[in-house]
Amino acid sequence: MVGVKNGRVAAIKGDKENTINRGLLCVKGFYLHKIVYGKDRLLHPLIRKNGKLEKATWDEAMSLVARKFSEIKEKHGADALAFYGSGQGTTEETYIANKLFKGHIGTNNFEGNPRLCMASAVGGYLTTFGADEPVGSYDDIDHADLFLLIGSNTSECHPVIYDRLVARKKKDPRVKFIIIDPRKTPTNKIADIHLQILPGYDLALMHAIARILIKEGYTDEQFIKDSVKFSDGKKAISYDDYKKFLEKFTPEFAAKQAGVSAKDIVKVARMFGEAPNAVTMWTMGVNQRTRGVWMNNLIHNLHLLTGKLGRLGSDSLSLTGQPNACGGVREGGGLCHLLPGHRKVANPKHREEIAKIWNVPVENIQPKPGKHTMAMFEALTTEEIKGIYIMCTNPAQSLPHLNKYLPGMKKAFVVVADAFHPTETTKLADVVLPAAFWSEKEGVYGCTERRSQHMPKSIDPQGEARWDGDILMDLARRMGYGKNFEHFKTPEDVWNEYLLTTKGRDMDLTGAPYSRLREVRGLRWPVPTEDHPGTRHRFTEEDPLFPKEKAKGRRMFFYNRPDGKATIYARPAKGPEEPTDSEYPFAFTTGRVLEHWHTMTMTGQAPALVRAVPKPYVEIHPDDARKLGIADKDEVRITTRRGELDLMARIIDRPRPGTLFVPWHWAEKLANLLTIDAIDPGSKEPEYKVCAAQVRKV
Numbered sequence: 001m002v003g004v005k006n007g008r009v010a011a012i013k014g015d016k017e018n019t020i021n022r023g024l025l026c027v028k029g030f031y032l033h034k035i036v037y038g039k040d041r042l043l044h045p046l047i048r049k050n051g052k053l054e055k056a057t058w059d060e061a062m063s064l065v066a067r068k069f070s071e072i073k074e075k076h077g078a079d080a081l082a083f084y085g086s087g088q089g090t091t092e093e094t095y096i097a098n099k100l101f102k103g104h105i106g107t108n109n110f111e112g113n114p115r116l117c118m119a120s121a122v123g124g125y126l127t128t129f130g131a132d133e134p135v136g137s138y139d140d141i142d143h144a145d146l147f148l149l150i151g152s153n154t155s156e157c158h159p160v161i162y163d164r165l166v167a168r169k170k171k172d173p174r175v176k177f178i179i180i181d182p183r184k185t186p187t188n189k190i191a192d193i194h195l196q197i198l199p200g201y202d203l204a205l206m207h208a209i210a211r212i213l214i215k216e217g218y219t220d221e222q223f224i225k226d227s228v229k230f231s232d233g234k235k236a237i238s239y240d241d242y243k244k245f246l247e248k249f250t251p252e253f254a255a256k257q258a259g260v261s262a263k264d265i266v267k268v269a270r271m272f273g274e275a276p277n278a279v280t281m282w283t284m285g286v287n288q289r290t291r292g293v294w295m296n297n298l299i300h301n302l303h304l305l306t307g308k309l310g311r312l313g314s315d316s317l318s319l320t321g322q323p324n325a326c327g328g329v330r331e332g333g334g335l336c337h338l339l340p341g342h343r344k345v346a347n348p349k350h351r352e353e354i355a356k357i358w359n360v361p362v363e364n365i366q367p368k369p370g371k372h373t374m375a376m377f378e379a380l381t382t383e384e385i386k387g388i389y390i391m392c393t394n395p396a397q398s399l400p401h402l403n404k405y406l407p408g409m410k411k412a413f414v415v416v417a418d419a420f421h422p423t424e425t426t427k428l429a430d431v432v433l434p435a436a437f438w439s440e441k442e443g444v445y446g447c448t449e450r451r452s453q454h455m456p457k458s459i460d461p462q463g464e465a466r467w468d469g470d471i472l473m474d475l476a477r478r479m480g481y482g483k484n485f486e487h488f489k490t491p492e493d494v495w496n497e498y499l500l501t502t503k504g505r506d507m508d509l510t511g512a513p514y515s516r517l518r519e520v521r522g523l524r525w526p527v528p529t530e531d532h533p534g535t536r537h538r539f540t541e542e543d544p545l546f547p548k549e550k551a552k553g554r555r556m557f558f559y560n561r562p563d564g565k566a567t568i569y570a571r572p573a574k575g576p577e578e579p580t581d582s583e584y585p586f587a588f589t590t591g592r593v594l595e596h597w598h599t600m601t602m603t604g605q606a607p608a609l610v611r612a613v614p615k616p617y618v619e620i621h622p623d624d625a626r627k628l629g630i631a632d633k634d635e636v637r638i639t640t641r642r643g644e645l646d647l648m649a650r651i652i653d654r655p656r657p658g659t660l661f662v663p664w665h666w667a668e669k670l671a672n673l674l675t676i677d678a679i680d681p682g683s684k685e686p687e688y689k690v691c692a693a694q695v696r697k698v
């Protein structure tokens with residue numbers, strides 16, 4: 001809740017009636033009122049002249065962008081243009097951009113940073129359940145007997161959810177927590193057992209747990225019979241084939257791979273099996289891997305085998321990183337192969353449905369997916385893509401293997417809409433557009449649990465800043481596509497058109513117009529009518545789309561598939577793309593701290609947050625430090641096959657010996673000079689979480 005005084009945000013407090021956070025805020029949220037007025041807030045457009053970014057009027061900036069984009073399209077075709085967006089923009093903003101680029105300019109080179117984040121989770125949900133996004137919801141947290149947190153530093157990255165986990169344990173001390181992570185993090189405070197694995201080697205571990213669940217009789221055979229089928233990734237296999245596949249994944253085998261004890265693996269499997277209800281939550285330790293999709297599949301396997309799914313207290317719940325990765329990008333179709341409403345560009349019927357709503361000839365929408373994020377930035381280096389519009393994201397810091405991709409951003413005509421300047425990306429831009437920030441605009445966000453929430457506008461934008469949607473429509477007008485955007489007078493108008501794309505889809509939001517969203521604290525789809533309360537568990541009887549007749553008494557029916565069955569996968573246990581070796585003996589991993597947000601363009605504006613964690617560093621285990629003669633606060637050099645970086649050493653018993661951890665927030669020390677750009681073949685998500693490195697005292 002935003003306190004406004006004299007047209008300025010004066011204070012922030014949590015909303016006690018909000019069913020998710022129950023009035024609790026995270027420390028970054030508490031400082032938003034400082035961030036709005038931060039020292040780097042961008043108040044007017046900038047244009048590059050003679051190599052330098054100079055102040056310009058909106059008219060100068062927008063006519064330049066429109067002229068350049070039109071020229072590029074005319075000379076080189078629509079696919080020489082691209083859009084790169086964000087899971088932090090509103091659904092309305094992504095919808096307008098999608099309509100402009102895919103429907104009018106005519107390119108599917110349309111991506112967003114969820115590719116770096118949630119793509120593997122999407123791949124996992126699609127391949128296992130035939131439909132993106134979780135079955136259950138946060139409500140399950142309050143009823144679970146066991147939590148498996150894998151590759152998630154929940155306490156620092158989802159502190160409000162973490163508080164709810166702690167509350168669950170306080171209420172019922174029998175509730176247990178299993179943590180699987182190569183680091184000891186503050187999340188461990190509630191751990192009953194921590195498997196401190198080698199980064200990148202947890203696939204065998206998941207199979208070993210599944211094997212024990214079957215061998216020791218923890219499976220729900222009726223559920224498996226009704227609602228589950230098996231696959232080796234290429235073809236259907238039988239339950240027996242799957243059991244045979246699992247044979248080699250003994251606790252001892254998995255223990256050797258993952259670098260933990262076999263006894264602990266057995267213990268974890270039994271804890272999972274014995275718990276009446278279990279919730280698994282994971283984030284980037286699972287997704288940001290070349291086997292991210294497979295890891296997601298293997299998590300779902302455990303819930304499908306035991307039937308711990310689709311009932312209060314059980315779910316395999318992928319935690320989402322950004323506030324609107326689920327809403328704007330996954331549901332809104334903000335990736336190169338998607339269209340709004342969980343549709344695909346490759347599907348002729350889907351193209352036709354969307355072309356009709358967009359009022360464009362269906363030929364405008366290309367049937368071929370555009371370039372995924374890493375391919376798109378590579379195409380800037382080869383000059384295949386010559387112009388790009390970047391909105392609400394800072395790729396010049398957040399992409400992996402930056403030495404390879406930065407030159408492309410220098411060559412192309414780059415337009416960046418951001419609320420702050422300088423950022424690593426605005427520094428490379430030809431035109432920088434000042435965007436209205438949080439509290440200065442209205443819109444809808446869709447979070448982890450399929451919930452769409454309306455955010456009202458509280459104050460006017462600072463300086464000459466404008467709403468992103470407004471800027472995009474200005475561009476549409478200047479490029480000659482104004483007609484189909486004219487009826488968008490407010491974000492609500494945009495939302496109303498977007499709702500048409502959700503009607504009759506599995507993510508039906510027809511029952512969630514602004515009039516209703518303004519009154520409630522969000523609604524979980526499917527919510528097909530205005531008198532529907534929203535859905536806690538999909539694919540079950542409480543889901544309005546549940547096909548009772550077809551289901552014939554089955555508890556769950558995965559209705560995006562004709563047979564209603566979810567898939568258990570026998571995926572090979574592959575390790576990381578770049579394993580450690582004698583030359584690069586350390587496993588290098590990157591992540592976050594509580595007080596900072598990604599590239600720090602925002603949290604860097606709040607002095608209290610900067611004071612809390614002022615400087616970049618690398619975490620090194622005391623045993624490793626002793627061997628290498630490194631003391632706390634020494635300057636060390638980390639080298640990977642892609643670059644090197646000097647950082648202050650923090651000697652601490654957090655990373656597993658043999659691993660290095662770097663929070664990647666600081667622009668003056670770009671951790672992404674070191675990371676690898678190998679991608680998951682299915683999700684195209686980069687393996688930020690594991691590569692090989694050397695470290696030595698400088």
Ligand SMILES: Nc1nc2c(c(=O)[nH]1)N[C@H]1C(S)=C(S)[C@@H](COP(=O)(O)OP(=O)(O)OC[C@H]3O[C@@H](n4cnc5c(=O)[nH]c(N)nc54)[C@H](O)[C@@H]3O)O[C@H]1N2
Nearest residue numbers: 151152153157199200283284285321322591592594597598
């Ligand atoms: N404070 C803060 N909170 C945030 C953000 C932020 O920038 N700052 N960003 C938001 C966003 S967009 C996201 S995506 C989330 C990210 O949330 P998290 O994924 O929880 O955060 P990370 O620190 O990136 O990584 C989590 C853990 O993955 C572990 N890990 C590394 N390799 C492996 C592996 O091979 N296997 C397993 N099991 N674990 C491994 C790391 O040790 C690390 O502790 O946070 C969101 N919340």
Ligand SMILES: Nc1nc2c(c(=O)[nH]1)N[C@H]1C(S)=C(S)[C@@H](COP(=O)(O)OP(=O)(O)OC[C@H]3O[C@@H](n4cnc5c(=O)[nH]c(N)nc54)[C@H](O)[C@@H]3O)O[C@H]1N2
Nearest residue numbers: 117392393394395398417418419435590598599601664688
């Ligand atoms: N090494 C390493 N790299 C990573 C990761 C990792 O774990 N390790 N994680 C990856 C993940 S999960 C993610 S999600 C990405 C995040 O990477 P980015 O999206 O690049 O990081 P942010 O700092 O969140 O960038 C958001 C930008 O939007 C601006 N902004 C804020 N509000 C608005 C607005 O309303 N309008 C506009 N136009 N701009 C606005 C902010 O000032 C900021 O510059 O990073 C990825 N990169």
Ligand SMILES: [Mo]
Nearest residue numbers: 116117321322
């Ligand atoms: Mo993310």
